Amino acid sequence: MQTKEADPLSFLGLSIPLNNYTSSVLPIILGVLLLSFIDKWITKVIPKSLSIVFTPVLSLMITAPLTLAFIAPIGNVFGQYLEIFFTSLFHFAGPIAGLLMGGLMPLIVLTGMHYAFFPSTFASFEKVGYDVMLLPMNFIANMAQAGAVLGVIIRTKRVETRSLALSTLLPSFFGITEPAIYGVTLRLKKPFYASLIGGAVGGCFYGLFSVKTTAFSIPGMTSLPTYIMKGTNNFQLALIGIALSFLVSLLATMFLGFKEPATKDEGQPEKQEKPSKNPENAVNQQAARQVNPYEVQAPITGKVIPLSDVNDAVFSSEMMGKGVAIMPDKGVVQAPFSGKVVTVTPTKHAIGLVSDDGVELLIHVGIDTVSLNGQFFEVLAEEGDEINIGDHLLSFDIEGIQSKGLDVVTPMIVTNSSKYLDVIYTGDSYVNAGENKLLMLIH
Secondary structure (H helix, E strand, O other), X not given: OOOOOOOOEEEOOEEEOOOOOOOOOHHHHHHHHHHHHHHHHHHXXXXXXXXXXXXXXXXXXXXXXXXXXXXXXXXXXXXXXXXXXXXXXXXXXXXXXXXXXXXXXXXHHHOOHHHHHHHHHHHHHHHOOOEOOHHHHHHHHHHHHHHHHHHHHHHOOOHHHHHHHHHHHHHHHOOOOHHHHHHHHHHHOHHHHHXXXXXXXXXXXXXXXXXXXXXXXXXXXXXXXXXXOOOOOHHHHHHHHHHHHHHHHHHHHHHXXXXXXXXXXXXXXXXXXXXXXXXXXXXXXXXXXXXXXXXXXXXXXXXXXXXXXXOOHHHHOOXXXXXXXXXXXXXXXXXXXXXXEEEEOOOOOEEEEEEOOOOEEEEEOXXXXXXXXXXXXXXXXXXXXXXXXXXXXXXEOHHHHHHOOOOOOEEEEEOOHHHOOEEEEOOOOEEOOOOOEEEEEEO
């Protein structure tokens, strides 16, 4: 019985191909690039007072369908043409094909384009019983990564770097190179280049002698038995290629060296604040420098609610950023830190703030309260105003809003959450505005 292929999805007239992007990086890179252009364009078009609310949502609504319909499939198509190119090249110029593919294999894997080689690899197993392209070249590239990691272990003077590299060395020998690439070689740059050189040399050797594997397996040391072929020296050639790739990568890492990112102690001295002439202010400055994590005071009095429990997908899914919500008991919004008012929506239901330390906070009173067009709200601070902790920024009539059938739960979103390791709320079930801490931002 023949299985019918699923039909493509359709969204606003756009055909969405049903591709598998597991482990693919290229579609993500292209999608983020598109998002950056769209975000800049929307920022110019949307009024500043509305930007903090609408720019992220509109950017995603435009980018997501375009990425799924056009941008992401480009990675699959490019991978297919890459497979055709190397397959053809292996037929009449094995050493050159091996040189290119062995050297470029880490980049091919990182972008997810190696999946395009699977059909031809399985077809080769079925037709001739072996593969000379994807698996052998991947094996060579993985051994080159192991060589580069060993070079880092020998050359580094930092205990932390050596410990990290040691933890990735053994997995690399068994074909699991992601920890080595992302944690060591790619981070240090030159060892990654050295691994490309080692992979190219080993790949050229494999291409020259058409080294074959007889089974589909993880390209590591455990796959060596698949290179044993009776009546041939294929296994011996495989071992020589592995040694070449490993040693060239190791020596290239030792020769090229690498520069490790400077730590705070090794880098330039941090910029010092000018001490205040007022002794009390000087003490406050010293205390502020020691605050870690950064703390945000409660801007509203009421019951604390996790953001995931807010009945609005834009907030509960953390699409706009991490944060928390409060079910208010008092209809007053106070400044949770010292900083500046950057946005007040025309409908007065939301206000955007930025602290002196760069924390961007959106306070959105109620759900769907934009429909009230400012009714039951009074703005007490204007855009551009400097604020201090406890300043009254906005007042609202809780009973009036509820009389219209609207929820008064108030989300507080850190819109630049990506700048911080984590944004968590203190765990208090009830807070008083200006008196209790609400959020902690981990640097």
